[in-house]
Amino acid sequence: MNLEELRNLELDLNRGGEWPWPARAVLMLLIFAAVVGIGYYVDTSDRLLELDEVRAKETALREEFVTKQRVVANIDAYRAQLRQLETMLAGLLRQLPTRTQMPKLLEDVSDLGRTNGLVFQQFKPLDEIPRDFYAVRPIALKATASYHQFAAFISAVSALPRIVTLENATLTAQKINDVNRDVAEPLTIEATLQAYRYLDESGTEEAIQ
Numbered sequence: 304m305n306l307e308e309l310r311n312l313e314l315d316l317n318r319g320g321e322w323p324w325p326a327r328a329v330l331m332l333l334i335f336a337a338v339v340g341i342g343y344y345v346d347t348s349d350r351l352l353e354l355d356e357v358r359a360k361e362t363a364l365r366e367e368f369v370t371k372q373r374v375v376a377n378i379d380a381y382r383a384q385l386r387q388l389e390t391m392l393a394g395l396l397r398q399l400p401t402r403t404q405m406p407k408l409l410e411d412v413s414d415l416g417r418t419n420g421l422v423f424q425q426f427k428p429l430d431e432i433p434r435d436f437y438a439v440r441p442i443a444l445k446a447t448a449s450y451h452q453f454a455a456f457i458s459a460v461s462a463l464p465r466i467v468t469l470e471n472a473t474l475t476a477q478k479i480n481d482v483n484r485d486v487a488e489p490l491t492i493e494a495t496l497q498a499y500r501y502l503d504e505s506g507t508e509e510a511i512q
Contacts (some may be wrong), residue, residue, distance in 0.1 A: 419456040
């Protein structure tokens with residue numbers, strides 16, 4: 304039987320066992336192709352998706368490895384930077400007084416004001432404001448002095464071994480009428496100083512001296 308005869312042959316599916324062998328061979332090939340196609344769709348496509356996921360994970364792991372490898376390669380530099388930061392932090396902490404040292408700091412600031420010519424109308428430490436590892440102690444200040452006296456006072460405060468900052472300073476001139484003398488106009492100074500105290504979580508605030 305040639306191909307022309309096979310194309311012209313009417314085949315009854317219910318009598319497949321009686322088909323000529325070429326027709327049966329074609330039918331078996333079609334069945335085999337269908338089985339392979341279904342198997343690919345059911346199993347192989349899922350495996351390909353899993354393969355894509357594995358490849359994506361591999362790429363992510365490679366990138367993570369490269370990043371960690373760079374960190375390891377620079378670990379000595381990072382450690383040196385960390386030691387430097389720890390030294391800087393320790394130096395800053397040493398500038399923060401403890402609870403028992405705070406009164407002495409307030410006294411020093413007040414003495415510096417008087418030494419530099421400030422006449423205080425008010426020098427009032429306010430309630431502390433807790434922060435993460437320190438507390439802020441505002442000091443309400445009102446005084447009269449010349450501009451140069453106030454500038455010298457601020458310079459002296461900044462030179463203290465403790466951290467004290469100036470906040471919200473207002474300087475108002477007071478005119479003096481004196482026709483006989485050249486009198487400098489004094490200033491009324493209202494400001495807030497900020498002193499900082501160390502807070503030790505363990506409760507032993509005397510740890511930082």
